[in-house]
Amino acid sequence: MARYTGPKSKIARKFREPIFGPDKVLERKNYPPGMHGPSKRRGKESEYSVQLKEKQKVKYTYGVLERYFENLFHRASAKEGITGENLLKFLEARLDNVVYRLGIAPTRSGARQLVGHKHINVNGEVVNIASYQVKPGDVISVREKSKSLEAITASVAGRRISKYSWIEWDANSLTGKLLNYPNRDEIPENIKENLIVELYSK
Incomplete structure (x- = not known):
């Protein structure tokens, strides 16, 4: 990789x-x-x-x-x-970066690994390409079989309330959505x- x-x-x-x-x-x-x-x-x-x-x-x-x-x-x-x-x-719309921003993984490299190991769905379908371009309206979720993974549960448990206005997150279903591309002043x-x-x- x-x-x-x-x-x-x-x-x-x-x-x-x-x-x-x-x-x-x-x-x-x-x-x-x-x-x-x-x-x-x-x-x-x-x-x-x-x-x-x-x-x-x-x-x-x-x-x-x-x-x-x-x-x-x-x-x-x-x-x-x-x-x-x-x-x-x-760059922000890369799937691995969106997974990182959602808090599913604590780092971008960790997010890339989750994507590569087929733990992430986009609009209900498994996507294992880290560079996949997520579009506004796309729903990113953790595969049902992967929701109990320690790496994911630990990261989500330590997740703070989202400070990114361009994404939304549902902690109960481990599902997020890219609402829009971020403005320049929103990228930290x-x-x-x-x-x-x-x-x-x-």
Whole structure:
């Protein structure tokens, strides 16, 4: 499966952000990894470097690879509206991300695994493709046989009241719905999508 399986704290330190969720290592060492630690003198980053790093951060955040990301960007640029915002909406509408947002899994990688192992239904049918694009009105649910899985019950039990206005959740039936694509100001991740657009515009 196309996903990052290396040291997550190292990536979080590289971007100085909790890319994969809360990270105690990042709290202790909020500086890039390297043998010289925080004392290493680091030169000023070029414009290209800043843009490339932003793209890498988004790819790690949503767990996607370069070819898929580039294709998604071209789809976003062809769609009416602001390209950067369209790109984030497409990423947010990925099935694994929607499962994560609903609280069925505590992380995106965990959500991807649930989807890949056929524990998730879309409109009553099993879908095991993490990149599947969920559309407004689609109903996402946990398969009946999977509702007792410890990973799912633990995640749902720790779920707080949804802070995402674009989805709704029924805890009794373990069912959610994508109401609409989120507006840019509703997506909590610290992403400067304009830098990615500038990168691809060169």
